[in-house]
Amino acid sequence: MPLVEGFGFSTEVRVRFAETDAQGIAHHAGFVVWLEVARIEYLDRFDGGYSSLQRSGLEALTLEVFVRYLAPARFDDRLRIQARCTDVRGARFRFEYLLDRTGEPIAEAWTAHATVAARSLRPTRTPGWLVDAIAAAES
Amino acid sequence: MPLVEGFGFSTEVRVRFAETDAQGIAHHAGFVVWLEVARIEYLDRFDGGYSSLQRSGLEALTLEVFVRYLAPARFDDRLRIQARCTDVRGARFRFEYLLDRTGEPIAEAWTAHATVAARSLRPTRTPGWLVDAIAAAES
Amino acid sequence: MPLVEGFGFSTEVRVRFAETDAQGIAHHAGFVVWLEVARIEYLDRFDGGYSSLQRSGLEALTLEVFVRYLAPARFDDRLRIQARCTDVRGARFRFEYLLDRTGEPIAEAWTAHATVAARSLRPTRTPGWLVDAIAAAES
Amino acid sequence: MPLVEGFGFSTEVRVRFAETDAQGIAHHAGFVVWLEVARIEYLDRFDGGYSSLQRSGLEALTLEVFVRYLAPARFDDRLRIQARCTDVRGARFRFEYLLDRTGEPIAEAWTAHATVAARSLRPTRTPGWLVDAIAAAES
Numbered sequence: 212m213p214l215v216e217g218f219g220f221s222t223e224v225r226v227r228f229a230e231t232d233a234q235g236i237a238h239h240a241g242f243v244v245w246l247e248v249a250r251i252e253y254l255d256r257f258d259g260g261y262s263s264l265q266r267s268g269l270e271a272l273t274l275e276v277f278v279r280y281l282a283p284a285r286f287d288d289r290l291r292i293q294a295r296c297t298d299v300r301g302a303r304f305r306f307e308y309l310l311d312r313t314g315e316p317i318a319e320a321w322t323a324h325a326t327v328a329a330r331s332l333r334p335t336r337t338p339g340w341l342v343d344a345i346a347a348a349e350s
Numbered sequence: 351m352p353l354v355e356g357f358g359f360s361t362e363v364r365v366r367f368a369e370t371d372a373q374g375i376a377h378h379a380g381f382v383v384w385l386e387v388a389r390i391e392y393l394d395r396f397d398g399g400y401s402s403l404q405r406s407g408l409e410a411l412t413l414e415v416f417v418r419y420l421a422p423a424r425f426d427d428r429l430r431i432q433a434r435c436t437d438v439r440g441a442r443f444r445f446e447y448l449l450d451r452t453g454e455p456i457a458e459a460w461t462a463h464a465t466v467a468a469r470s471l472r473p474t475r476t477p478g479w480l481v482d483a484i485a486a487a488e489s
Numbered sequence: 490m491p492l493v494e495g496f497g498f499s500t501e502v503r504v505r506f507a508e509t510d511a512q513g514i515a516h517h518a519g520f521v522v523w524l525e526v527a528r529i530e531y532l533d534r535f536d537g538g539y540s541s542l543q544r545s546g547l548e549a550l551t552l553e554v555f556v557r558y559l560a561p562a563r564f565d566d567r568l569r570i571q572a573r574c575t576d577v578r579g580a581r582f583r584f585e586y587l588l589d590r591t592g593e594p595i596a597e598a599w600t601a602h603a604t605v606a607a608r609s610l611r612p613t614r615t616p617g618w619l620v621d622a623i624a625a626a627e628s
Numbered sequence: 629m630p631l632v633e634g635f636g637f638s639t640e641v642r643v644r645f646a647e648t649d650a651q652g653i654a655h656h657a658g659f660v661v662w663l664e665v666a667r668i669e670y671l672d673r674f675d676g677g678y679s680s681l682q683r684s685g686l687e688a689l690t691l692e693v694f695v696r697y698l699a700p701a702r703f704d705d706r707l708r709i710q711a712r713c714t715d716v717r718g719a720r721f722r723f724e725y726l727l728d729r730t731g732e733p734i735a736e737a738w739t740a741h742a743t744v745a746a747r748s749l750r751p752t753r754t755p756g757w758l759v760d761a762i763a764a765a766e767s
Contacts, residue, residue, distance in 0.1 A: 234548050234610075236610075239521065239551040239554060240518055240521035243518035243521055244518045247518070270512050272512075272558070274557065274558055275558065276517060276554065277554070277555045278553065279552065279553045280551060280553065329512075332512075332514075332561060
């Protein structure tokens with residue numbers, strides 16, 4: 212997977228104590244939450260971000276999640292999450308991620324999504340302003 | 351606190367691995383989730399339970415939470431949660447809890463709640479059918 | 490993916506209110522916790538289960554997680570999780586899952602794991618008793 | 629409760645989507661996690677912070693939690709958490725908190741703790757360097 216290069220966006224999370232488990236490491240389910248934090252911050256750069264999507268009566272559903280854990284993360288670690296949005300088509304889009312701790316790879320991941328009408332949860336074409344903003348950000 | 355006696359209801363939770371932390375014990379925030387699980391199961395015994403409350407356009411908000419941790423719980427522990435509902439007045443009600451592991455006290459707790467209109471989140475009198483069901487259960 | 494057939498094990502989770510999100514559905518990260526709950530119960534059937542693994546100084550790490558969400562789950566839904574363990578080789582093993590709500594597919598998933606020494610988190614051959622128990626269960 | 633005045637420390641959390649629930653608001657259990665985030669950042673200002681406590685073979689247990697919810701928090705809200713440490717005596721100490729959203733009170737809370745030996749989880753006098761650092765910070 213050519214996940215290592217070509218990320219134009221990154222954010223940081225700090226491992227909370229509540230996110231650790233009895234193995235003494237960050238529990239693997241917490242990574243899925245961090246990916247979402249990264250997506251929200253990725254979209255923040257655009258006109259109104261995720262809230263703007265919601266104001267147009269849309270939500271983004273998660274259709275697929277994949278995470279490959281490369282090294283344990285621990286309490287208080289500051290993890291950089293690089294993210295990029297790819298394959299925006301119709302109602303669908305996809306994110307790819309690389310998590311590292313000062314350069315050491317911690318996890319790689321991708322998620323697949325669809326924009327849906329908030330009430331019915333039915334697939335609805337991703338709004339043009341968002342498609343354009345993503346295309347500009349990733350070009 | 352006379353929490354030890356007089357519980358007519360109990361349920362059980364089993365500590366999930368995801369609920370432990372790097373101290374090797376169940377993280378203290380998870381107890382607050384378990385209290386909610388107990389409340390839902392407490393209400394299940396009544397006509398339609400919490401879902402019935404929701405169908406009448408109501409939700410129950412949590413106004414206050416208190417937990418006193420008496421002994422650590424660990425992965426895979428089966429905890430009994432005894433619960434009772436008290437002080438149903440107007441839109442308000444209160445739950446008291448005792449958690450134990452085969453008789454050993456693990457935590458005691460209480461929570462305060464209000465029934466609210468689902469849209470506005472404004473306090474709304476607890477429906478008579480629920481007040482009566484609780485009164486019957488706790489008498 | 491031939492995930493639909495051939496499961497010899499299943500368990501049930503009930504969607505907690507704390508596991509829902511502002512889309513009104515079960516948050517996608519919670520599924521990863523439920524898969525772990527299913528694995529623990531899967532292993533419970535064997536001699537001492539996961540705790541027995543821990544008593545021999547081992548832990549099981551999660552190396553990869555994949556979830557495909559097929560339909561939203563909601564508060565209070567009772568979800569059946571079918572699970573099977575496959576590809577036990579050296580220190581590695583893999584689980585496959587199918588989640589349904591009274592027959593309606595909700596999600597399919599797989600996870601990859603390694604048994605490791607608890608202190609060093611280094612890969613360590615899965616104990617023979619567990620390999621044999623899994624082989625017997627899945628044959 | 630004179631919680632409103634006299635806080636010398638504050639930090640900020642941003643409500644994650646995963647922390648919301650089907651009422652459309654931040655789930656009440658998440659506040660307990662945020663209090664912990666605030667404590668960790670409070671201690672960060674001192675020599676080595678919480679990690680330093682751990683390196684001396686100690687952990688801090690949570691003995692009691694109280695939260696009073698004053699107004700709902702919502703997805704993406706930035707909440708200021710003011711915190712102060714009080715009543716450091718022997719192995720025990722206590723934190724008080726006030727959460728607000730640009731001045732609007734969202735919750736008030738307090739938690740009680742004990743420093744314990746990491747292995748035995750038995751109460752152990754809070755180290756002098758930490759007692760002194762807290763006293764200096766709160767004077």
